[in-house]
Amino acid sequence: xxxxxxxxxxxxLRVAELANxxxxxxxxxxxxxxxxxxxxxxxxxxxxxxxxxxxxxQVGQMLGAEAELTGEALRADTVRxxxxxxxxxxxxxxxxxxFFKVPKVIER
Amino acid sequence: xxxxxxxxxxxxxxxTATAVAEQHYARIAAEDGPDGxxxxxxxxxxxxxxxAQAARIDALAAQGEELPPLAGVPxxxxxxxxxxxxxxxxxxxxxxGYMPPYDATVVQKLEAAGAVLLGKLNCDEFAMGSSNxxxxxGPVRNxxxxxxxPGGSSGGSAAAVAAEFCVASLGTDTGGSIRxxxxxxxVVGMLPTYGRVSRYGLIAFASxxxxxGPFATNVRDxxxxxxxxxxxxxxxxTSSDREPADYVGALQxxxxxxxxxxxxxxxxxxxxxxxxxxIEKALDGLRGVGCEVKPISLPHxxxxxxxxxxxxxxxxxxxxxxxxxxxxxxxxEGVKTLSAMYRETRDQGFGAEVKRRILLGTYALSxxxxxxxxxxxxxxxxxxxxxxxxxxxxxxxxxxPITPTPAFHLGAKTDDPVQMYLEDIYSVAASLAGICGISxxxxxxxxxxxxxxxxxxxxxxxxxxxxxxxxxxxxxA
Numbered sequence: 252x253x254x255x256x257x258x259x260x261x262x263x264l265r266v267a268e269l270a271n272x273x274x275x276x277x278x279x280x281x282x283x284x285x286x287x288x289x290x291x292x293x294x295x296x297x298x299x300x301x302x303x304x305x306x307x308x309q310v311g312q313m314l315g316a317e318a319e320l321t322g323e324a325l326r327a328d329t330v331r332x333x334x335x336x337x338x339x340x341x342x343x344x345x346x347x348x349x350f351f352k353v354p355k356v357i358e359r
Numbered sequence: 360x361x362x363x364x365x366x367x368x369x370x371x372x373x374x375t376a377t378a379v380a381e382q383h384y385a386r387i388a389a390e391d392g393p394d395g396x397x398x399x400x401x402x403x404x405x406x407x408x409x410x411a412q413a414a415r416i417d418a419l420a421a422q423g424e425e426l427p428p429l430a431g432v433p434x435x436x437x438x439x440x441x442x443x444x445x446x447x448x449x450x451x452x453x454x455x456g457y458m459p460p461y462d463a464t465v466v467q468k469l470e471a472a473g474a475v476l477l478g479k480l481n482c483d484e485f486a487m488g489s490s491n492x493x494x495x496x497g498p499v500r501n502x503x504x505x506x507x508x509p510g511g512s513s514g515g516s517a518a519a520v521a522a523e524f525c526v527a528s529l530g531t532d533t534g535g536s537i538r539x540x541x542x543x544x545x546v547v548g549m550l551p552t553y554g555r556v557s558r559y560g561l562i563a564f565a566s567x568x569x570x571x572g573p574f575a576t577n578v579r580d581x582x583x584x585x586x587x588x589x590x591x592x593x594x595x596x597t598s599s600d601r602e603p604a605d606y607v608g609a610l611q612x613x614x615x616x617x618x619x620x621x622x623x624x625x626x627x628x629x630x631x632x633x634x635x636x637x638i639e640k641a642l643d644g645l646r647g648v649g650c651e652v653k654p655i656s657l658p659h660x661x662x663x664x665x666x667x668x669x670x671x672x673x674x675x676x677x678x679x680x681x682x683x684x685x686x687x688x689x690x691x692e693g694v695k696t697l698s699a700m701y702r703e704t705r706d707q708g709f710g711a712e713v714k715r716r717i718l719l720g721t722y723a724l725s726x727x728x729x730x731x732x733x734x735x736x737x738x739x740x741x742x743x744x745x746x747x748x749x750x751x752x753x754x755x756x757x758x759x760p761i762t763p764t765p766a767f768h769l770g771a772k773t774d775d776p777v778q779m780y781l782e783d784i785y786s787v788a789a790s791l792a793g794i795c796g797i798s799x800x801x802x803x804x805x806x807x808x809x810x811x812x813x814x815x816x817x818x819x820x821x822x823x824x825x826x827x828x829x830x831x832x833x834x835x836a
């Protein structure tokens with residue numbers, strides 16, 4: 252993460268593609284400017300030597316035995332009612348009541 | 360009115376829950392909209408549900424039954440939590456009109472405790488912001504100074520309590536989004552320990568950081584709210600099965616002999632002198648009631664913001680991938696293929712700040728950058744957390760500012776994301792470490808803007824944090 256690793260227009264467009272964001276042409280320069288400013292600030296982390304420091308993904312890792320806080324606790328595997336299908340499908344943009352409908356998947 | 364005053368008044372029949380709800384709806388109707396003060400704290404009102412609940416409480420009172428702790432108390436819910444019968448927008452166009460099929464656990468708990476839920480509160484889009492100016496439905500104004508921001512992202516939740524539209528509210532805090540708006544609006548806002556309060560039914564922003572917590576007008580009410588909200592939830596794999604403490608009962612314990620740490624790193628350059636003076640006065644008050652106030656060091660504090668903005672955006676980029684136009688919310692019209700539908704929907708549905716954070720998070724997680732950004736930030740998160748664990752071996756609570764400045768003017772920082780992110784300088788470290796925190800009003804500036812002071816406590820030691828908060832509050836009177 253070098254300070255000189257400036258994000259180019261091409262990188263902005265590539266990242267947008269990865270994120271499934273279709274940026275309008277006029278949005279790109281502003282995003283490029285902002286990403287570079289924020290990454291410039293983030294580069295401060297390079298000042299720290301973190302050799303041998305464990306990565307912290309969840310709070311519970313720092314508290315010893317608290318499996319719940321690491322997202323590792325599982326509830327009992329019992330059958331329980333799920334959400335009402337009608338209520339869920341009612342929120343869908345397009346549905347036949349049983350399935351979600353989407354535009355053509357194969358693009359040719 | 361406090362929670363206990365309302366409950367007592369309903370119990371002894373000087374008023375009814377229905378009358379209390381109607382009074383609050385009348386105030387909202389008069390002041391929240393463009394014909395009033397245009398505070399714009401509510402995005403939706405849940406009148407039918409609220410009045411049905413009020414009628415249930417009134418029936419209990421008529422029968423002379425013991426009333427539950429929040430009986431008849433009007434509460435507002437931040438619009439990132441689900442509540443059936445009301446839309447859940449998360450402040451985003453991508454969820455405009457979305458009707459959730461289930462209640463968040465905290466919504467169920469509040470109603471089971473007798474609360475009357477008045478409606479859904481405005482917030483920054485997907486809780487991303489420090490001023491509430493990122494709401495797709497328009498900004499919230501600070502009731503204490505209408506030309507200023509209420510803070511964010513739970514700006515509506517803080518403003519609604521400050522304007523007396525509700526007696527308490529729920530917010531969420533990922534990097535400061537409860538404590539900072541509480542300070543800006545002159546109310547109490549609490550960040551419970553990570554895992555203390557269920558997040559089932561919370562629209563996720565950054566899962567290793569997101570927390571749900573209360574706003575109230577005073578510390579005791581915040582403790583009452585926590586006692587209702589806290590506890591294990593089988594529907595949230597990250598909720599803790601530790602038994603909640605007696606948060607209200609703990610307030611009776613005196614604070615003399617408690618060791619209070621004051622971190623030098625929170626009083627550096629950039630701290631408004633009036634805020635510094637107010638915190639020092641609060642610390643004098645704590646000395647006066649027998650606390651031992653001592654300097655401590657949290658040496659990695661200056662790295663908290665860059666660490667936070669890597670981790671939070673990385674997690675957000677993953678969480679927000681579910682908004683794709685397939686199952687709920689907006690779908691772009693007239694698009695011929697699936698992949699174009701995804702991209703077009705997300706371009707139309709997300710605002711600029713959300714896109715900025717998705718891009719930053721995607722970049723930080725992308726091939727070749729993962730170790731340099733995401734892994735590095737997770738390592739620094741360990742160092743930041745170790746700072747707190749070491750400090751809490753020497754002190755029982757930590758007192759610091761929560762914001763570097765009082766509420767700023769609407770529009771003052773919208774053009775510079777780095778300046779906006781620096782607003783979170785005193786709040787994000789506690790978020791990263793998972794400890795609890797509370798913002799308590801402690802005076803105002805000469806211009807009349809509220810000042811907040813932050814008390815931070817050990818993991819799962821909300822009791823001590825609340826006691827210190829109460830002592831500070833008592834010293835203001």
